[in-house]
Amino acid sequence: xxxxxxxxxxxxxxxxxxxxxxxxxxxxxxxxxxxxxxxxxxxxxxxxxxxxxxxxxxxxxxxxxxxxxxxxxxxxxxxxxxxxxxxxxxxxxxxxxxxxxxxxxxxxxxxxxxxxxxxxxxxxxxxxxxxxxxxxxxxxxxxxxxxxxxxxxxxxxxxxxxxxxxxxxxxxxxxxxxxxxxxxxxxxxxxxxxxxxxxxxxxxxxxxxxxxxxxxxxxxxxxxxxxxxxxxxxxxxxxxxxxxxxxxxxxxxxxxxxxxxxxxxxxxxxxxxxxxxxxxxxxxxxxxxxxxxxxxxxxxxxxxxxxxxxxxxxxxxxxxxxxxxxxxxxxxxxxxxxxxxxxxxxxxxxxxxxxxxxxxxxxxxxxxxxxxxxxxxxxxxxxxxxxxxxxxxxxxxxxxxx
Amino acid sequence: xxxxxxxxxxxxxxxxxxxxxxxxxxxxxxxxxxxxxxxxxxxxxxxxxxxxxxxxxxxxxxxxxxxxxxxxxxxxxxxxxxxxxxxxxxxxxxxxxxxxxxxxxxxxxxxxxxxxxxxxxxxxxxxxxxxxxxxxxxxxxxxxxxxxxxxxxxxxxxxxxxxxxxxxxxxxxxxxxxxxxxxxxxxxxxxxxxxxxxxxxxxxxxxxxxxxxxxxxxxxxxxxxxxxxxxxxxxxxxxxxxxxxxxxxxxxxxxxxxxxxxxxxxxxxxxxxxxxxxxxxxxxxxxxxxxxxxx
Numbered sequence: 001x002x003x004x005x006x007x008x009x010x011x012x013x014x015x016x017x018x019x020x021x022x023x024x025x026x027x028x029x030x031x032x033x034x035x036x037x038x039x040x041x042x043x044x045x046x047x048x049x050x051x052x053x054x055x056x057x058x059x060x061x062x063x064x065x066x067x068x069x070x071x072x073x074x075x076x077x078x079x080x081x082x083x084x085x086x087x088x089x090x091x092x093x094x095x096x097x098x099x100x101x102x103x104x105x106x107x108x109x110x111x112x113x114x115x116x117x118x119x120x121x122x123x124x125x126x127x128x129x130x131x132x133x134x135x136x137x138x139x140x141x142x143x144x145x146x147x148x149x150x151x152x153x154x155x156x157x158x159x160x161x162x163x164x165x166x167x168x169x170x171x172x173x174x175x176x177x178x179x180x181x182x183x184x185x186x187x188x189x190x191x192x193x194x195x196x197x198x199x200x201x202x203x204x205x206x207x208x209x210x211x212x213x214x215x216x217x218x219x220x221x222x223x224x225x226x227x228x229x230x231x232x233x234x235x236x237x238x239x240x241x242x243x244x245x246x247x248x249x250x251x252x253x254x255x256x257x258x259x260x261x262x263x264x265x266x267x268x269x270x271x272x273x274x275x276x277x278x279x280x281x282x283x284x285x286x287x288x289x290x291x292x293x294x295x296x297x298x299x300x301x302x303x304x305x306x307x308x309x310x311x312x313x314x315x316x317x318x319x320x321x322x323x324x325x326x327x328x329x330x331x332x333x334x335x336x337x338x339x340x341x342x343x344x345x346x347x348x349x350x351x352x353x354x355x356x357x358x359x360x361x362x363x364x365x366x367x368x369x370x371x372x373x374x375x376x377x378x379x380x381x382x383x384x385x386x387x388x389x390x391x392x393x394x395x396x397x398x399x400x401x402x
Numbered sequence: 403x404x405x406x407x408x409x410x411x412x413x414x415x416x417x418x419x420x421x422x423x424x425x426x427x428x429x430x431x432x433x434x435x436x437x438x439x440x441x442x443x444x445x446x447x448x449x450x451x452x453x454x455x456x457x458x459x460x461x462x463x464x465x466x467x468x469x470x471x472x473x474x475x476x477x478x479x480x481x482x483x484x485x486x487x488x489x490x491x492x493x494x495x496x497x498x499x500x501x502x503x504x505x506x507x508x509x510x511x512x513x514x515x516x517x518x519x520x521x522x523x524x525x526x527x528x529x530x531x532x533x534x535x536x537x538x539x540x541x542x543x544x545x546x547x548x549x550x551x552x553x554x555x556x557x558x559x560x561x562x563x564x565x566x567x568x569x570x571x572x573x574x575x576x577x578x579x580x581x582x583x584x585x586x587x588x589x590x591x592x593x594x595x596x597x598x599x600x601x602x603x604x605x606x607x608x609x610x611x612x613x614x615x616x617x618x619x620x621x622x623x624x625x626x627x628x629x630x631x632x633x634x635x636x637x638x639x640x641x642x643x644x645x646x647x648x649x650x651x652x653x654x655x656x657x658x659x660x661x662x663x664x665x666x667x668x669x670x671x672x673x674x675x676x677x678x679x680x681x682x683x684x685x686x687x688x689x690x691x692x693x694x695x696x697x
Binding site for chain 2: 037038039040041042043172198199200201203204205206208209210212213216228229232233236237240241242246258259261262263264266267
């Protein structure tokens, strides 16, 4: 499949280059690498390819002297498969930038290869803070979110609103532990305390007994440090066992609009969550999301939006620098602030972390929801500087460049 | 004793009840597997996918046709059972004279194809399915809040399990079935259509999986992987109970639900492992399973 795509793309590139030479166009090849069949297929998957294509069209690449091709592949959430594809893309297929890459373990592997091969990694799907901290790379741009921003958003807001006592329901693997740790730090910094934790196996189907333990702990807030199907099941069952109705609140620490859609407003109502983008925020997001829905069939997630905006900013930098050399393009991306239709004003920090506002949302009651995707009320805006962790010195690539 | 374990009797009661509820799903699913294995000698690896189909068919009936939960409880198992019968006629029936392994591989492949198809059409995030109005809300039992729907799950599963056991072990039809397993040629010689009986038995076992799927739809996320997560545990239940033993599957299903529930209180991290530890111990001490007959 990849080979076929690559061959097709190569053929297209050749067609494109012959007349283009005279006008001095630059060939840009973008690779969207994500999960196309597993747990993250709905929140990234084909939607990210659609979003990337929209960015190329909206940027009007041809008018800027760019000849852009897009290819895509499924990394199946496996670091070894992701690494192989990334290597082949850079080595054989001449890819200039890899986009999306959900699943932190895959993203970290691809980021390292990208730096080695002089490409660009435009991360939208992966959440680990390691991408711009412990394992930061000069060629990584981490666009959409990370676990620290989610913890700051949901954890901070709920603690200051009076949810002082927290009980964590944590998926028993690296991601769950780190999300719990990040959030616990935010809770304690805001004067709250953690009264208990239960580590559940990953993946789990039945959460009732864990939820009952959480209920018995007398906590104000039950923090769900898990993802995808686990979060959906835990919320569904919390509502069934009358936990939310009895006054305890749930904090979904990582949740996408597709998960809320899967739950339905009836079950998810009142839930607090943090996202970087929601389709119904303003005229620009609505206009873009409507176009996205026309092609793709459902509303975009923040990961799709991130793929669009990151590609847009990347193409702008390529057009300006007239090169596709990774380090130079990323340096140009860091030099220019942006005012994006989907993410508002922001900038790429020296460590590759993109600083933009994050938003705290509350899921609407079914009575207030006017359509199947009319799901959130915006509760608060968290400025980028507050949401994301401060830069660590080792990752300041303006100082450590070269 | 409760103080010693640092747990209140209320919490313990609550957890035991939850264990019983989960045990209900294990019992219905492992019952279907045991019926199929006991009477057909087929290791039905697509049982999890058929359970998932049960939930999806209920969701489709509601979404596309407007048929609610109660009719679905009958219709969905019939539809899933019919799909099972097609599979039996087209493929499985050709494998009866071969080793178990071939049936296992075939049904495993079918499970992967079904999951892939559903994933392709409906995505991975799952579909919402609400608890029927008549069963929403719950009772405060003092030690815990028992949702009405969960109480219904326990009742429905006990009725289905008992009914199945009674039919196979205590009726004339059940006697034919068991006889046909022992000696199909002789039973055929008495004028009983053995292939048709086997076909219907497979359909029934699959329908049980579909029934469990409809029961699960309102409380678990209706997604293409819901069966894949459960099927391994259910196989362990069948092995512990004794491959092919109907009573064994039922009793072990409920029993292991209880043990798993207790593990979730004392050492939650081990709750996904405990069933397999028990399986290993049982296999060492009594390899034919707790209720298995030594052959």
